[in-house]
Amino acid sequence: KAGVTQTPRYLIKTRGQQVTLSCSPISGHRSVSWYQQTPGQGLQFLFEYFSETQRNKGNFPGRFSGRQFSNSRSEMNVSTLELGDSALYLCASSIQATRDEKLFFGSGTQLSVL
Amino acid sequence: GQQLNQSPQSMFIQEGEDVSMNCTSSSIFNTWLWYKQDPGEGPVLLIALYKAGELTSNGRLTAQFGTTRKDSFLNISASIPSDVGIYFCAGIFGNEKLTFGTGTRLTIIP
Numbered sequence A: 001k002a003g004v005t006q007t008p009r010y011l012i013k014t015r016g017q018q019v020t021l022s023c024s025p026i027s028g029h030r031s032v033s034w035y036q037q038t039p040g041q042g043l044q045f046l047f048e049y050f051s052e053t054q055r056n057k058g059n060f061p062g063r064f065s066g067r068q069f070s071n072s073r074s075e076m077n078v079s080t081l082e083l084g085d086s087a088l089y090l091c092a093s094s095i096q097a098t099r100d101e102k103l104f105f106g107s108g109t110q111l112s113v114l
Numbered sequence B: 001g002q003q004l005n006q007s008p009q010s011m012f013i014q015e016g017e018d019v020s021m022n023c024t025s026s027s028i029f030n031t032w033l034w035y036k037q038d039p040g041e042g043p044v045l046l047i048a049l050y051k052a053g054e055l056t057s058n059g060r061l062t063a064q065f066g067t068t069r070k071d072s073f074l075n076i077s078a079s080i081p082s083d084v085g086i087y088f089c090a091g092i093f094g095n096e097k098l099t100f101g102t103g104t105r106l107t108i109i110p
Helices: none
Strands: A005-007 A010-013 A019-024 A031-038 A042-050 A053-057 A064-068 A074-078 A087-094 A109-113 B004-007 B010-014 B019-025 B031-037 B044-049 B055-058 B061-065 B071-076 B085-092 B104-109
Touching: A005 A087, A010 A019, A019 A087, A019 A109, A031 A074, A042 A064, A053 A064, A074 A087, B004 B085, B010 B019, B019 B085, B031 B061, B031 B071, B044 B055, B044 B061, B044 B071, B071 B085
Parallel strands: A010 A109, B010 B104
Antiparallel strands: A005 A019, A019 A074, A031 A042, A031 A087, A042 A053, A064 A074, A087 A109, B004 B019, B019 B071, B031 B044, B031 B085, B055 B061, B061 B071, B085 B104
């Protein structure tokens, strides 16, 4: 069974640009969550999608958005990039909709904003 | 919001040594989890704890759910090179999302 797949693995962008990250969950998993990981802040929750609906949202500005498709694949978009957006963005999938601690993480997309 | 403080932030040990790390919260949790992140990879779930006082093992790893429900502990016995990585605690309360600790980076000195 394939794991959570995130693409691309690495991205380099400049300030002001926008970026789209992709996540394919484990087959059969309907919940997809996104996290931002930085050395100073650890893992910060961005948002969670279930059945194409955003169910939870963390404390990030509106420049961070996401969506989920009918096949459970998810995309995350960051507009007007800032230097502080440089981070590892992790996607995690799970079977259940809520309170499912069995999150399976992808390897992440390392975003560098210059 | 709830915060999780992990300590120590980093550890440098020799192969074969035992390791202890802990996680404390300002609020109670219903579930405590421990994840490990290898370099260049996403975190992987090691142990899940569901009851105050619970002690659970996974091979050389043992974790405990603190009796106050505000803390948890992870021990690794007889460390080996593949134990290198970042260990995260995480907690859940009610229907809220996972809250992660800041991580403990484990390095094994040859």
